[in-house]
Amino acid sequence: MTENSAELRDAAPLVALRGVNKHYGALHVLQDIDLEIAQGEVVVLIGPSGSGKSTLCRTINRLETIDSGSIEVDGKPLPAEGRELARLRAQVGMVFQSFNLFSHKTVLENVVLAQVKVGKVAKAEAEKTARELLERVGVGAQADKYPSQLSGGQQQRVAIARALAMNPKVMLFDEPTSALDPEMVNEVLEVMRSLATRGMTMVVVTHEMGFARSAANRVLFMADGKIVEENTPDAFFTAPRTDRAKDFLSKILQH
Amino acid sequence: MGLIFEGDNFSAFAEGFLRTIELSALSALFALLLGFVLAAFRVSPVPVLRWFATAWVTIFRNTPLTLLFFAVTFVLPQLDVHFESFTVAVIALSAYTGSFVCEVLRAGINTVPLGQAEAARSLGMGFGQTLGLVVLPQAARSVISPMGSVFIALPRNSAIAGAFNVPELFSVQKHLTEQSYGIFEIFIWIALAYLAISFTINALFSTLERRLAVAR
Numbered sequence: 001m002t003e004n005s006a007e008l009r010d011a012a013p014l015v016a017l018r019g020v021n022k023h024y025g026a027l028h029v030l031q032d033i034d035l036e037i038a039q040g041e042v043v044v045l046i047g048p049s050g051s052g053k054s055t056l057c058r059t060i061n062r063l064e065t066i067d068s069g070s071i072e073v074d075g076k077p078l079p080a081e082g083r084e085l086a087r088l089r090a091q092v093g094m095v096f097q098s099f100n101l102f103s104h105k106t107v108l109e110n111v112v113l114a115q116v117k118v119g120k121v122a123k124a125e126a127e128k129t130a131r132e133l134l135e136r137v138g139v140g141a142q143a144d145k146y147p148s149q150l151s152g153g154q155q156q157r158v159a160i161a162r163a164l165a166m167n168p169k170v171m172l173f174d175e176p177t178s179a180l181d182p183e184m185v186n187e188v189l190e191v192m193r194s195l196a197t198r199g200m201t202m203v204v205v206t207h208e209m210g211f212a213r214s215a216a217n218r219v220l221f222m223a224d225g226k227i228v229e230e231n232t233p234d235a236f237f238t239a240p241r242t243d244r245a246k247d248f249l250s251k252i253l254q255h
Numbered sequence: 256m257g258l259i260f261e262g263d264n265f266s267a268f269a270e271g272f273l274r275t276i277e278l279s280a281l282s283a284l285f286a287l288l289l290g291f292v293l294a295a296f297r298v299s300p301v302p303v304l305r306w307f308a309t310a311w312v313t314i315f316r317n318t319p320l321t322l323l324f325f326a327v328t329f330v331l332p333q334l335d336v337h338f339e340s341f342t343v344a345v346i347a348l349s350a351y352t353g354s355f356v357c358e359v360l361r362a363g364i365n366t367v368p369l370g371q372a373e374a375a376r377s378l379g380m381g382f383g384q385t386l387g388l389v390v391l392p393q394a395a396r397s398v399i400s401p402m403g404s405v406f407i408a409l410p411r412n413s414a415i416a417g418a419f420n421v422p423e424l425f426s427v428q429k430h431l432t433e434q435s436y437g438i439f440e441i442f443i444w445i446a447l448a449y450l451a452i453s454f455t456i457n458a459l460f461s462t463l464e465r466r467l468a469v470a471r
Contacts, residue, residue, distance in 0.1 A: 061377055081300055083381065090379025100374035104393050114378035117388060159374075166378060 012075065014039045014170055014201050015060060020069035022055060029055050030066070031225040037170070042202045044212040044233070047222035048248060053205045056222070057174050060203065061092040074169055090118050093163030093171040097178050099155040101147035101162070107134065108143040111162045119166060126165075133161040137191045153184030157191055170201040177208055209252065213237055221245045258436045259444055271427035272448050278344055278423055279410040279452070285349035286409070290356025295386060297361050308357065315354040320412055323347045324419050344416035348409065355405045362401070363394030396467045403460035410452045424448055 013036035022030040029052045037043050045053040058064040059071060062078050062085060071078045073092060079085045101110050111130035115121040121129070134140045137157040139150070147155050156176055163171060173192065177185045189211050196202060196215045206212065212219055212233050219236040221229040223244045229236065237253075240246045259265055296308035315323070327347045331338065338346070367390050375385040417426030424445060431441045 063373055063377060086376070086379045086381045088379075089377050092377070094374075094377035096370055096374065098368075098370050100368075100370035102371065102374070102389055102393075113388065114375075114380060117384055118379040162374075162378070 011038055013037055013072075014041075014074055015203070016070075016072045017056075017059070018070050018072075020056075020059065020066050020071060022052075022059065022064065022066045029225050030059070033069070033227060035220070035227065037201060037203065040199045040201055041217045042196045042200075042204065042215055043218050043220060044216040045203065045205045045220050045222060046207070046209070046212060046248075047228075051222040052225040053220075053222045054174050057172050057203055057205045060170075060172055061089050061094055063094070086118070090114070090166050091169045093166060093168035095156070095159050095163055095171065095173045095176045097175040099147070099152070099159045099179070101155055101159055103147055106144055106146055107139065107150070107158050110147070110158060111165050114162070115165050129165055130161070133164050134158065137161045138187070151184060152180045153187045156180065156184075156188045160188075160191055160195075164195075170203065171195065173202065173204040173206065175205050175207070177206065207252070209237070221248070223248070258431065258440055262434075264431065264434075267430050268424075268427050268444070268448075271422060271424040274341075274422055275410060275413055275424035275448075276452065278341065278348070278413050278416060278421065281345050282348035282352060282413065283406055283409055285345065286352035286356050289349055289353030290360055293353060293357035294360035294364065295383075297357065298364055298386070299382065312354045312357055315351050316358065318351075320347065320351050320415055321418075323351055324415055328419055340416075340420040344413070344419060344421050348413055348416070351412070352405060352409050355408075356402070359398055359401045359405060360391075360394065363398035364390055366397045367393045396464075399460060399464045399467060403457065403464075406460070407453050407456050410456070411449060414449075 015035075015037040017033050017035040020030055020033040021028070033056060035043075035056075045057065047053050055064055059066050060073070062071075062081075073088060076088070079088065101107075102113065105113060108127065108130055111133060112123070112126045115126035115129065116123055119126075131140065131143060134143055137160055139154050139157050139161070142150055142154060142158070147158070150158065160171075160176075176192070177188050180188065185208065189208060192202070192204070192211065193215050204211070204216070214233075216233045219231060219233050220227050221236065221240075221242075221244070229240065229242050229245045231241075236245070237249065240249055259268055293308040293311055296304040297312075299305060324344070324347045327343050328340075331343070364386075371389055371393065372385050375389040380388065413423060414425035417423050417429075428441050428445055432438065
């Protein structure tokens with residue numbers, strides 16, 4: 001998968017960030033970020049906590065605003081808050097660290113709600129899509145339960161199905177396995193891996209180096225608000241170029 | 256204690272009782288509508304709306320209700336706006352109670368984790384859909400009990416209207432006192448009537464709370 005990433009990048013990018021800057025008060029969390037993501041590409045963002053990788057991920061559907069620079073999705077610049085932005089967000093799937101399933105709705109309703117209310121899909125059709133997607137992520141049997149009755153791994157898979165139901169052009173994953181018990185991490189990564197194989201464009205913020213190695217086309221290493229290093233997973237993990245990356249890898253890969 | 260059944264006392268009493276219910280019900284309805292609008296303003300992304308709702312709540316929640324009645328009774332006619340005393344009472348009570356409803360709703364909205372609204376927005380829902388489909392339904396359960404307190408206070412607050420020419424329950428007391436009945440007996444009857452209203456509202460909210468608890 002990694003060998004074709006160069007040719008993927010030749011086409012017009014699906015997501016493009018140019019000169020993006022963001023501050024939290026005195027803290028410069030994103031510093032001159034330039035990033036292009038091609039259709040079908042899987043980009044993994046790694047780096048120490050506080051490096052800005054989650055913030056970067058959240059700017060792509062404008063859950064975080066930026067101070068300067070530009071962000072384009074599918075050739076169109078991100079609009080300001082309003083109807084236009086809502087329409088764009090429907091095309092950008094987002095999966096959160098804390099799942100954020102709607103706790104007052106059943107699993108099925110969680111996947112149906114936005115299809116009907118945002119996508120104006122008929123209810124019967126939305127339910128059919130929802131059941132198929134729930135089946136695909138392996139939680140079809142839980143459709144009528146409430147989120148609180150599910151394990152973390154199951155909830156996260158429902159959250160992925162909920163995002164997929166909108167037929168997104170790109171999926172953003174903001175540390176999708178960080179809140180999970182270790183034995184549930186793999187079931188979620190499996191779903192993500194199969195999405196990657198099906199050609200979904202994905203931006204993944206994660207600490208799962210195994211996933212980065214096996215599923216990513218490109219690894220971005222972030223530190224102090226900057227993209228410090230950018231490479232194929234093989235090259236990055238076997239021969240990191242910068243001291244920051246070497247230091248980071250030595251800390252997380254020693255056991 | 257039988258004073259209520261003498262002469263036309265009962266009909267005066269019943270009339271006042273119904274007036275209080277009418278006044279409270281109408282004010283409750285408008286206060287609820289107003290409270291929802293104000294709460295939506297308070298959490299809206301538009302600064303002007305937030306500012307307006309904050310100003311409203313600050314003014315009406317921190318002013319004595321009697322003063323508000325005075326203001327509506329005497330200021331509006333100067334602007335050449337004339338209402339009968341019942342309408343004036345509904346306006347004052349709704350404006351006042353609406354500010355409390357707003358704050359109860361806002362507190363409820365704040366109990367819903369931010370991630371819920373983020374998930375809704377990232378699925379393409381607008382501000383109204385996020386609030387109406389995701390946030391408010393989850394805020395409902397934590398809101399019911401304090402909302403009950405607001406609406407139990409409303410009929411009791413409406414007694415002030417009696418001093419502003421609305422022939423409601425509390426003003427029946429004047430009518431009876433003029434007939435030289437004992438003040439103690441009169442007050443007991445009136446207190447019992449208010450108690451009946453409060454208990455009914457309380458029962459209503461308890462039922463709601465139980466329903467919502469079951470339906471999660």
